[in-house]
Amino acid sequence: xxxxxxxxxxxxxxxxxxxxxxxxxxxxxxxxxxxxxxxxxxxxxxxxxxxxxxxxxxxxxxxxxxxxxxxxxxxxxxxxxxxxxxxxxxxxxxxxxxxxxxxxxxxxxxxxxxxxxxxxxxxxxxxxxxxxxxxxxxxxxxxxxxxxxxxxxxxxxxxxxxxxxxxxxxxxxxxxxxxxxxxxxxxxxxxxxxxxxxxxxxxxxxxxxxxxxxxxxxxxxxxxxxxx
Numbered sequence: 001x002x003x004x005x006x007x008x009x010x011x012x013x014x015x016x017x018x019x020x021x022x023x024x025x026x027x028x029x030x031x032x033x034x035x036x037x038x039x040x041x042x043x044x045x046x047x048x049x050x051x052x053x054x055x056x057x058x059x060x061x062x063x064x065x066x067x068x069x070x071x072x073x074x075x076x077x078x079x080x081x082x083x084x085x086x087x088x089x090x091x092x093x094x095x096x097x098x099x100x101x102x103x104x105x106x107x108x109x110x111x112x113x114x115x116x117x118x119x120x121x122x123x124x125x126x127x128x129x130x131x132x133x134x135x136x137x138x139x140x141x142x143x144x145x146x147x148x149x150x151x152x153x154x155x156x157x158x159x160x161x162x163x164x165x166x167x168x169x170x171x172x173x174x175x176x177x178x179x180x181x182x183x184x185x186x187x188x189x190x191x192x193x194x195x196x197x198x199x200x201x202x203x204x205x206x207x208x209x210x211x212x213x214x215x216x217x218x219x220x221x222x223x224x225x226x227x228x
Contacts, residue, residue, distance in 0.1 A: 003097040006104060009049065010216055016044055017218035021225060032197075038226045039202045045209040045219065104215065111211035115204070122164050129153035129172060137173070137184045144192055152188075154178060163191040164200045171195075203227055 020041025024034040094102075132138065132152045141152050148168040155172045163171045171191045177183050194200065206223045213219040 013213040013216050014218045017222045042206045042209050107214045108211045125157040129155035140184045140188045161187050163194045169195040
């Protein structure tokens, strides 16, 4: 990957992110419409490297003026006694494109590793959690999500209720929220809405877009707007 390719991806991702942010702010609909615009922008960003690699490169050949090659003698000089032979072991410096590629891969690897660690932590919390036995909470889940019922689990690892995974997904509830009277209906309505809208899926996709274009502050801004 050359330096020009990386610069081109940076410029295109910046324009896409800026366009998505502008459309999300100017659109006349509600929060759902704005979120859909941001989600579509994230998908376009993830497709950008694939499309750029698949499309053929346009090469423009400019006419050149033919010049006669100068006459170079095969050899001239004197041969003296050879006392010793010196061999240079100098290593050539890497090109700017190679350095830029290495830095880009390093940043992307760090963000992907952090994302993988977060997913592993969520999985560990889910495995150590226990099913919620409160009839108040179970009644709300049965009423609001009868057809695609998520796993409702009690976890002392979480600071507050959270949902993750693909629909039907998992809802982790902290002990303090479970003991709060009347908290089941609003908390479950909020978390079930996240699962139905597949917010967690697009959060992961947005994080992957940040990993690919971590050098672009507009992509970070797009991610912040989507998760807000």
